[in-house]
Amino acid sequence: MPPAIETAGLTKTYGSVRVLDALDLRVETGTVFALLGPNGAGKTTTVRVLTTLTAPDAGQARVAGHDVVAERRAVRRAISLTGQYAAVDETLTGAENLRLTARLSGLSRGAAARRADELLERFRLTEARDRQAKTYSGGMRRRLDLAAGLVRDPGTTRIVFLDEPTTGLDPRSRNELWDVVRELAGHGTTVFLTTQYLEEADRLAHRIAVLGAGRTLAEGTPEELKNRYAGHRLDLVARDRDAYLRLSPHATVHTPATLTLGVPTDGTAAHVRALLDALDPDHADIERFALHSATLDDVFLHLTSTTKEPSHV
Template sequence: MNDHALYARALTKSYGGTRVLDGLDLAVPRGSVLALLGPNGAGKTTTVRILATLTAPDSGTARVAGHDIAGARSLVRERIALTGQFAALDDLQTGTETLRMTGRLAGLSARDARTRADELLERFGLTEAAGRLAKTYSGGMRRRLDLAASLVGRPEVLFLDEPTTGLDPRSRLELWDAVREMRADGTTVLLTTQYLEEADRLADRVTVLDSGRVTAEGTPAELKARVAGHRLDLTLTSRRAYETLAARAVHHDPDDLTLGLATDGSAAQVRALLDELDPDRTAVARFALRSATLDDVFLALTGAAR
């Protein structure tokens, strides 16, 4: 347990008659990135809120940065930071003012708060905009400033709850670079995301949640291998052919009449699949072989609509 920045056992949480978490276990090594994946309502945000001491579990135990979330809430809060889905900034403060104020609230001296603010403004590429009001920042700049504010107190654990929601591709890449830098500095990151590519690029390990339970966990490569090393995409000639073969597929695209089937990628298995599924050579219009992705894992291991 001491080797883990986050450790949880048998966490449960219900709201009314809805069971949001149902015996959740987590173990996240220090200095690593864990991605929590799952459909809407799977329990991702509730997990973050419990570990960040914002919500109490109904049952179960958890330790964050070595401290119990129930018995040592103040110690946990001293060692964590949380960045939610939307930037929490005062639009009437400049970037510099935001970070200096955060530093003072974190207990830094005025001198140390100034130094830390300057360090973070440079690190996140905001030095030139430091004197501008936050309301003039672009969406990507606001997210970077919000993330910088989370790091003022040098947290041991950082919770990122869907941090790139609404960002353009360039801003998303910039935020990914920032997460990699934090990991390199030894910060433990728990990331919830709806972007499967994001988890694939950033996470050391992935935990897939569905209906409040862990349905799979491992490295991105392990999870992709579990579903299939490769995927054979078949475009069918008719709706009838599509519906006949749909139960065999791990990927479904009814609009284009395309199904994806698990395969090891070998020529022998691809030929065998095509002969098995389309012996008369009338059902398949064309096919393509591609590597499996976390999208395939997500659809295969959760109850997400296909």
């Protein structure tokens, strides 16, 4: 199948700051794609360009097979966008919010009511349907916001953009929203996600791209990125200062304040045993050890620690 999203040389400049620098992306249909990066890396600008809210200065972008500049209306008919803050009318009930959005999207009164009922059930909001949205929890508002973006014929919303959707949510609400994202992808919807929470990307995304200064620093599955840029590490705590100095030449990570050293490993039991025997054959230098499994935090820090970011998002 053709990709859901594809960019080539996408460039955007604000004043003297180049926020997107010849950005290339490819997002396969029916997958969850996460875009990571520090503040100012260009995540929100990428979303704004792909959703036709901002025009690029150079390069090309196609969403659902349509050019984001020449075919803006076709792109907008195929997408849904949920920003960083829930855009619901707090004085209306959940059902009223959905019916209103459906009517504004062109559905008849009867079709709007039926679609609202379907979405309230799908997003587990039926019991709160007649309550004003201002009484909803943060997670409930987020689910209502997502539902509002899907009020049109479910076959027409092919791509959902979520720009940091769980910012400010408590862990329970965040997990509830993760379930919604999994459900969307399970029904064949492509989800383009930006997030500050690396665990979120690790749990949800089929593929991840890490941005830095408007460029793609790395792309791959979560496991590919962890294996490529972080790997496993055996953390050793030396028995004393002399033992620390003896072990130090074999380590890649050094923390003298706690006499801790990090040694690369493939994470298998056989390799860990072999390392311990080789580094401390007399069992005299290592007081304790722990296996540090690679995380996206390690990948993120490795890739962005030396990248200078622009000041404009």
